[in-house]
Amino acid sequence: MHRLYTRSPIAKIMWGILSSLVGIIVLLMVLVSENPRMEAQTINWEGRSIENGAKMYADNCVICHGPDGQGILGRGPGLNSYYFFTDTGRLRDVGWVGSLEDYVLLTISAGRPSKVESQWPEVMPTWDGKFGGPMRGDQVVDLAKFVMNWEESALAQTPEEDPFQPFEDVIKPMEFQNTAHILLSEEEQAAALEEYRARNVRSPQEIWTGEACFACHNLEERQVDLYGQNGPNFADLYERAGTRVEGMTAEEYVYESIVSPKAHVVETYENAGQMPQNFAEKLSEDEIQALVAWLLNPDREQ
Amino acid sequence: MGLQENIREKGVLGAVAAQADDVFTRLTAGIDVGEFRRMMQGEPPGRPNPRLKPHSEGFLLHIKPTYYHESVTRFTHTYRLGLLSTYLFIVETITGILLMIWYAPSPERAYVDMILLLTNIPFGQFLRDMHRLGAEAMVAIVTLHMVRCYLTGSYKPPRQFTWFTGVLLLVMTLFLSFSGYLLPWDQLAFWAVTIGTSMAEAVPPAVVGETVNLLARGAPDIGANGLLRFYLLHVLFLPLLLILFFFVHYYKVVHFGISLPADEEEVGEDTANRVPADKRVYYLPDVLVDETSFLTVMTALLIVLTVFFFQAPLEHIANPQSTPLHTVAPWYFYWLQGLLKIADKFIAGVLLPGVLLVLLMAIPYLDYNPSRRGKDRKVAIVAGIVAGAVMIIWSWMGTPEYAVEGAPSVEIVQDVMPEEGSGLSREIGYKHLPLGVWRTDEEYDVHDHEFLELLHEFENSVDYYRRTDPDFNAPIGILTISQAQPSLKKLHWEITWFDAEGTPGNYEKSFWLHEDSLYWEQYGWKHLFLGQVADGWKSLSGALVGE
Structure with a gap:
């Protein structure tokens, strides 16, 4: 009878050596296949995430953003849209510096904070539990992945196919919002914008509040509230500006300080890097000129 | 010098x-x-x-004896099951500590950490699979060890207390395995543990049950606190307790010696410790070589099984708001789940397991038959076999096969595309699911064999419930496959029927399937064999059920 048990220590040692070899070989096989396996697993879990997101979308988002992300007029904007996905589209218009996925994630999580300047009658609600919404964090992540999965079809759209609906919360006029299709280069877009701004000049007061200058600068000598303590006080600007830099008039000095804030930093305000560096792009030439004149006017109206 | x-x-x-x-x-x-x-x-x-x-x-x-009786070193006497149990505990400890590196026990992190382990850690999946397989193997081997000791009558005097500690070790092994169940924080884990802890709630009086439940879960429902508690039980408390009782158990084993084959000593005598000089097999070198080579073979076997044949499941992330259609306990608790289906929570979940456990521990004190020889122990052996058979029947009752039929329409969709796991639809995958509307009452001329098989199964499933359920007449199943997004297909299942009174019914359910999703065991080397094993299993179970 063949018995499982063998008394020979040599046979046992051979079995031991043989199985060690088998074990090592199998582990080496795993080693060489680990990279493709991890890759397959990575896209697998991305895919499953999108599947979960699709269910969340169907259960929660369809009623406003439409079954194919085409948007529903008067309820919610289209997401499966060239304007939404292209770099020169929505992200640039809202001034978002992060990625589109982050923007989507933020909007789903925290909703749209206000509908004051947008034409949509329905507010985008908050969805993440952290902001009082009904979803868990992982569900929001899955949902954002699903929305991002439209990228391929959105970027393949022609202007006629793009379900884009103009946004009223953007300073750009509607005819320039979806220009990614119409205009070829960024320069042309910039030129069009410049021309638009020339037609729609904002008053210095509007710029002062709209660009949030008041957050760091004060027009009054005394401290009104928490705002206006991070930057130099402008109460006596008309007196100081001309004396700050040799060979520079007050107008030149203020103008340069607006377009390149780091040029002449006032002592004890070394963190001038906090001031936005892009006012030259955000404001038109006329607006800056008016702003300079207003700031230097001792009897300026607020 | x-x-x-x-x-x-x-x-x-x-x-x-x-x-x-x-x-x-x-x-x-x-x-x-x-x-x-x-x-x-x-x-x-x-x-x-x-x-x-x-x-x-x-x-x-x-701690090891210096020599053994020649008869007990035979493989077929002990099958080295106790040694193997201990070894598996060591394997679990090593793989477990490695897994702890990439795991944080909080609901926000746990599931994400699982996915990171599978996607970003070399050998991460291997470690997880091995830990899971080792845990289930440990439950099985410890149980087999107990069965062996029962059949050889090794619990009889003077080894009653050894048996008692052994039963405690079995219980700890079960709890250790079960407490690890919750840690991946997926649907499988969450609901199995929710049901498991809810049994504690049935302990009377109500205030005790509720307190026990609250202590285990850390809140009325399982959440962050429950996960942390199960984690600490799993990685600290239960292993330490098990180590303590292991040493008590093993001390007794060495103290009394391994019981000899019953035929080699007089009835009622225990001569395990009186080994004649010519029967001594010294630990060094003979038993050491034997044990080392045995464990090396077992290690290789464990590696091969892990790499080619086993995959630890990971379902959707735990969702307290949605109970899966068929929640299943781990297989070693199927018997308990089966009992819960036929009796109420207190009787099946507390009283019966408690009585069984006490009986199991009391076997040495109840069995007054002094003989360990099989032919003198007919009653005990038959009782053991009957108990085993009853356990198997209860376990079968614990599977979804028994008495948990939902509505036919729900079951049909669950057959072809379950909420969790693969099902045929996900097994054949994205590329074998052609866009279009597919009805069970029509024949299609499709060249894709895999898709034809799916349609066929859909038809069979609808037909099965038409034949067996009088409230499910003239049913039609409609599968609509559409392109939801680039590389994402939507599978919309719709079933219409008439009940016995002729009122029409309708059921719809949608699933999405991404091109890259792999629900089937297609990673690493598993695709080599697992596909075939599953096919074989399917045809075997089909033959058994007689479909």
């Missing part, structure tokens, strides 16, 4: 050899190179036996 003196006496080479021999002797706690060589060549030890030294001087071997 000083080194210089040594060199003067033996020359440089001789001194180095003597030094090496010295180091070797220290490492082996008393075996010098010459003795080791004689041992390997199979020469008998001298007198007094120098090979006993490591047992008295070394820590690691002091």
Whole structure:
């Protein structure tokens, strides 16, 4: 009878050596296949995430953003849209510096904070539990992945196919919002914008509040509230500006300080890097000129 | 002797050899190179036996007996099941500690950490699969160890207490395995543990049950606190307790010796510790070689099974708001789930398991038959077999096969595309699911065999419920496959029927499937065999059920 048990220590040692070899070989096989396996697993879990997101979308988002992300007029904007996905589209218009996925994630999580300047009658609600919404964090992540999965079809759209609906919360006029299709280069877009701004000049007061200058600068000598303590006080600007830099008039000095804030930093305000560096792009030439004149006017109206 | 003196006496080479021999002797706690060589060549030890030294001087071997009775070293007497249980515990400890590196026990992190482990950690999936397989193997091996001891009557005097601690170790193994169940924080884990802990709630009086439940879950429902508690139970409390009782158990094993085959001693006698000189098999080297080679073979087997044949499941992330259609306990608790289906929570979940456990621990004290010989123990052996059969029947009742039919329409969709796991639809995958509307009452001329198989299964499933359920007449199943997004298909299942009174019914359910999703075991080397195994299993179970 063949018995499982063998008394020979040599046979046992051979079995031991043989199985060690088998074990090592199998582990080496795993080693060489680990990279493709991890890759397959990575896209697998991305895919499953999108599947979960699709269910969340169907259960929660369809009623406003439409079954194919085409948007529903008067309820919610289209997401499966060239304007939404292209770099020169929505992200640039809202001034978002992060990625589109982050923007989507933020909007789903925290909703749209206000509908004051947008034409949509329905507010985008908050969805993440952290902001009082009904979803868990992982569900929001899955949902954002699903929305991002439209990228391929959105970027393949022609202007006629793009379900884009103009946004009223953007300073750009509607005819320039979806220009990614119409205009070829960024320069042309910039030129069009410049021309638009020339037609729609904002008053210095509007710029002062709209660009949030008041957050760091004060027009009054005394401290009104928490705002206006991070930057130099402008109460006596008309007196100081001309004396700050040799060979520079007050107008030149203020103008340069607006377009390149780091040029002449006032002592004890070394963190001038906090001031936005892009006012030259955000404001038109006329607006800056008016702003300079207003700031230097001792009897300026607020 | 000083080194210089040594060199003067033996020359440089001789001194180095003597030094090496010295180091070797220290490492082996008393075996010098010459003795080791004689041992390997199979020469008998001298007198007094120098090979006993490591047992008295070394820590690691002091717990091991110096020799065994020849009869108990036969593989077919113990099958090395106790040794294997201990070894699996060590494997679990090592893989478990490695897994702890990439795991944080919080609901926000746990599931994400699982996915990171699978996607970003080399050997991450291997570790997880091995830990899971090792845990389930440990439950099985510990149980088999108990069955072996029952069948050889090894619980009889003087080993009653050894058996008692063994039962405690079995319970701890079960709890250890079960407490690890929650840690991946997926649907499988969450609901199995929710049901498991809810049994504690049935302990009377109500205030005790609720308190026990609250202590286990850390809140009325399982959440962050419950996860942390199960984690601490799993990685700290239960292992420490198990180690303690393991040493109690093993001390008793060594103290009384492994029971001899029953035929080799008189009824009522225990001669395990009186081993005649010619029957002694010394631990060094014979048993050590035997145990080491056995464990090496088992390690290789465990690696091969892990790499080619086993995959630890990971379902959707735990969702307290949605109970899966068929929640299943781990297989070693199927019997309990089966009981819960036929009796109420208190009787099936608390009273019966409690009584069974007490009975199991009390076996040595209830069985007054002094003989360990099979032919004298017919009642005990038949009772054991009956108990085993009852356990298997209860376990079968615990599977979804038994008495948990939902509505036919729900079951049909669950057949072809379950909420969790793969199902045929996900198995054939994205590329075998052509866009279009597919009805069960029409024939299609499709060339895709895999898709035809799916349609066929859909039809069969609808037909099965039409034949068996009088409230499910003239049913039609409609599968609509559409492109939801680039590389994402939507599968919309719709079933319409008429009940016995002729009222129409309708059921719809949608699933999405991404091109890259792999629901089937297609990672690493598993695709080599697992596909075939699953096909084989399917045809086998089909043949058994007689479909």
